[in-house]
Amino acid sequence: MARLLFFLALIPILLLLGSTPGSLHPVADSLAVFRFHIAWFALAGAVVLLVQGWRRSGLAVGALSLAAIGAIWWSYFPQTPNDDLPYSLYQKNLSFRLGKADDIIAHIKGSNADFVTLQEVTRRNTEILSGLSSTYAAQSLCKFRSVGGVAVASKYPRTDADILCIEELGLVGMNVQTPDGPVWLLSLHLSWPYPYSQAAHLDAILPTLENLKGPVVLGGDFNMVPWSYTMTRVETAIRAKRVGATNGTFLLEDLITIPIDHVLAPTNCVGEVSTLDLLGSDHHGVLARFTLEAC
Structure with missing residues (x-):
């Protein structure tokens, strides 16, 4: 015994x-x-x-x-930023099952975020982008599998750089002109981890991420936790760090809440995140505030 x-x-x-x-x-x-x-x-x-x-x-x-x-x-304990945080990003997996979009449109506009990154954008909820167009004129949508596409939107105008859209990899991006210069704004939706295809999915994406020139801001549904090797690889590829403290964003099998929705920005100095309401989705939104200054 x-x-x-x-x-x-x-x-x-x-x-x-x-x-x-x-x-x-x-x-x-x-x-x-x-x-x-x-x-x-x-x-x-x-x-x-x-x-x-x-x-x-x-x-x-x-x-x-x-x-x-x-x-x-x-x-999970937030650090108190010492400086003003001039930029903000609203990250949300909409859920392909989402029907009514009015609440999310109002919530995003009410957040006054500079950037928006969305996943699982489908025909049922694509009206969200048109509903945001008066505030976020710069937009791009890239289709991705049956669960829906990935999208980015910005208050700041696009630069002349080409839109980045890789449909089979759940990655979309556009280069926008901020008061601090051009910045790549990306939305990413990774596959579920092993035994599913997350590792291979990430292997295919990393060369594109590594080749981006200049600062990168990324919001996404990583389907992975912050302390993973997956997160380290993405952070290294875009020369950025996850913003703010850990926040549970997804209820797995109605048992445990796991942190899988994240915002990355090119700074490791200051930043904070807030967990937002579900608003009809199965993912909580994330509102991140950060600087674009290098440490």
Whole structure:
């Protein structure tokens, strides 16, 4: 019985360790989605090991579990920006099931955001873009699979740069002229992680992201958590960081809320995010405020 308890206690710590090497295999990022929850089970396993007399193993497992819990927990606490935040972006996965669009149109306009990034734009909700056109004249929509396209909209005018639209990859972008110079505004919708095609999807997108010249602001449904290798790869490719604290945006299987909708901007100095209402979607919106100044 003692050996059985030992091996049962080790299962969650093995899963916890397996959630870190995303560069080796995409299954690690799938485990990373549940790293916080796995860490609590691993902590319970540490208690079992200590009770059974395996002191060193119990302490080691407990320390690793607490480190994982603490790091993720800390990411949910916002930092207080020290400077004004001149730019804002409204990020929203509309949901392909969304019907009535009036509330979202009013909410986006009421936010006074400079930029808008949308996913799952379908024939049923495409009126949102036309409803926003009086405030956000610069727009671009790119089709993407049956769940709907990706779109960007901006108060600032487009530059002469070509629109970026890759239908098979759920990526759209346009270059806009801000008071601080030209900026690429992107909307991204990644596939679900392993055993689905997220890793291959990202492999196909990264060369395009890496070749963009100048600052990049990106809003999207990543279908992945901030502490993943996937997030690191996107941040590195566009030379940006996720804005603000971690926020739960999607209720998975009516069980747990996971943070998978993010805004990235070319700064790691200041920034904040607010989680918005569902407004008929299955994703909470995100309103991010940030600077465009490099640190």
